[in-house]
Every structure is written in C-alpha cells, then in structure tokens.
Amino acid sequence: MAVSLCSGIDIASALTVILGMKLANKSLDLEHPYGHGKVEFIVVSGLSLLLIISAIVLFVNSVQSIYLQEKGPDQWLTLVAGLVLAGMNWIKYKYVKCVGFHFNSPAIKTLADHSKVDAISSAAVVIGVIFAKLGWHFVDPLIAIFEIGHIVLVSSQMLSGSINSLMDVSIPQADIRSLRKIVHEVNGVMDIGYLHARQIGRDLWVELSIIVDPDISVFNGKEIAGKVQESLSLKKEHIGNVQVQFLSKIKDSVATT
Numbered sequence: 066m067a068v069s070l071c072s073g074i075d076i077a078s079a080l081t082v083i084l085g086m087k088l089a090n091k092s093l094d095l096e097h098p099y100g101h102g103k104v105e106f107i108v109v110s111g112l113s114l115l116l117i118i119s120a121i122v123l124f125v126n127s128v129q130s131i132y133l134q135e136k137g138p139d140q141w142l143t144l145v146a147g148l149v150l151a152g153m154n155w156i157k158y159k160y161v162k163c164v165g166f167h168f169n170s171p172a173i174k175t176l177a178d179h180s181k182v183d184a185i186s187s188a189a190v191v192i193g194v195i196f197a198k199l200g201w202h203f204v205d206p207l208i209a210i211f212e213i214g215h216i217v218l219v220s221s222q223m224l225s226g227s228i229n230s231l232m233d234v235s236i237p238q239a240d241i242r243s244l245r246k247i248v249h250e251v252n253g254v255m256d257i258g259y260l261h262a263r264q265i266g267r268d269l270w271v272e273l274s275i276i277v278d279p280d281i282s283v284f285n286g287k288e289i290a291g292k293v294q295e296s297l298s299l300k301k302e303h304i305g306n307v308q309v310q311f312l313s314k315i316k317d318s319v320a321t322t
C-alpha cells in the first residue's frame with residue numbers, strides 16, 4: 066500500500082518536472098518579458114509539497130501498523146525489494162543529478178534529491194528488516210521516525226529554497242566576488258558601482274554599474290559596457306541577461322546599455 070502510494074508520488078513528481086520544463090523552455094513573450102525561467106522554482110515548490118505528502122502517508126502507515134499490529138509482508142521479500150530499490154534509486158539519483166547540472170536546472174536537481182531520499186528510505190527499510198530478524202523489533206519504529214524526520218527536513222529545505230529564489234534572493238557572496246573580478250579585468254573599467262545577480266531558473270541575470278574615464282566618448286563607454294557583457298558570458302556558464310550601466314567618474318553622466 067505504502068509502496069504503491071510512494072510510486073504514485075514519484076510519477077506525479079516526474080510529470081510535474083516534465084510539464085515545468087515545457088513551460089520554462091518557452092522563450093520570452095510580450096506578457097512575460099523576463100522569460101519563463103521562474104517556472105522552475107514553482108516546480109520545485111510542487112515537488113517539495115509532493116514529498117511532504119509522502120511523509121504524511123508514511124506517518125499514517127507507521128501508526129497504523131503499530132496499533133493494528135499488522136502482519137507485514139514476508140521479511141526476506143522486503144529485504145530483497147529494499148536492496149533493489151535502494152540501488153535503483155541511487156543510480157537514478159546520480160544520473161538525474163548529472164542531467165540537472167548539465168542544464169543547470171533547479172527542478173531537475175530537485176528531482177534528483179527526491180531519488181536520493183527514496184534511496185535512503187529503501188536502505189532504512191533494509192536496516193529495519195535486519196534488526197527485526199535479530200529480534201530487535203523496537204528498531205522498526207525508530208527507523209520510521211528517522212525516515213519521516215528526514216523527508217520533512219529535505220522537503221522543507223526544498224520549499225524554502227524555492228521561495229527564496231522566487232523572492233529574487235542574491236546568489237552567494239563568493240559568486241558575486243568572482244563576477245566582480247571578471248568585470249574588473251575588462252579594459253577600461255575603472256571601478257564597479259553596484260553588482261546584483263539573481264538566478265532566474267537556469268540562468269543568471271546580472272545588473273551592474275561600471276565607472277569609466279570621464280574623457281572618453283559615450284560611444285567608447287558603450288563599447289566597454291559591451292565588453293563587460295561579452296566577458297561575463299564567456300567566463301561564466303549559464304549567463305542569461307547582463308545589464309550594464311556606465312558612469313563617468315567626475316561628471317557623473319549616466320548611460321545605460
């Protein structure tokens with residue numbers, strides 16, 4: 066019963082990602098001038114909710130089997146099934162994670178994390194059976210508690226991560242520093258004013274201001290700004306949009322490219 070419900074959740078998760086990928090892949094249109102990248106974070110929220118449902122199912126099931134003193138399925142069968150599922154889910158986790166990194170897709174990476182949870186759950190079942198065989202039946206409820214706690218922890222991390230991303234949280238400061246370094250190396254950039262970067266789905270969107278020599282022409286300033294865009298796209302992977310504003314040090318004239 067629990068197994069069929071869990072695989073139902075697995076199928077629903079996979080379908081959510083497939084549907085989300087279709088939407089996220091749409092290019093920008095009049096109604097969505099910033100593209101559809103954020104669909105990825107909505108998908109991640111959905112995945113975390115599905116995982117929370119599986120924790121609730123597991124909880125209800127554990128309570129039921131303790132109170133009803135249900136006779137579980139054959140232990141050897143459970144042991145073998147648990148081992149097979151743990152192995153399969155671990156392979157699936159490694160493979161999907163690789164795909165997620167390739168596309169830099171938060172939704173696919175989250176699907177991989179779900180498989181990791183499934184792999185650990187299956188391994189926990191195996192450990193429970195081994196202890197039950199040894200006659201240590203008190204281990205079984207402990208494992209159920211561990212599993213529920215583990216799923217709740219992972220799914221709440223997924224949920225808070227996706228909410229943060231929807232709120233345009235900045236990328237980590239170390240990554241900001243590496244972006245600033247790239248900009249500083251561009252010829253003609255005297256200094257950097259602000260530099261904001263956020264993840265929109267798979268792509269990194271950067272907004273920054275650079276300080277240029279006040280004696281150069283607007284044309285040259287635009288050229289330097291163009292080089293900054295080029296350099297960021299070349300040296301950083303998955304750069305989406307770069308918006309550069311250039312300011313002259315003394316005259317403070319403002320121009321945007």
Ligand SMILES: [Zn+2]
Binds near residue numbers: 071072074075179183
């Ligand atoms: Zn699952």
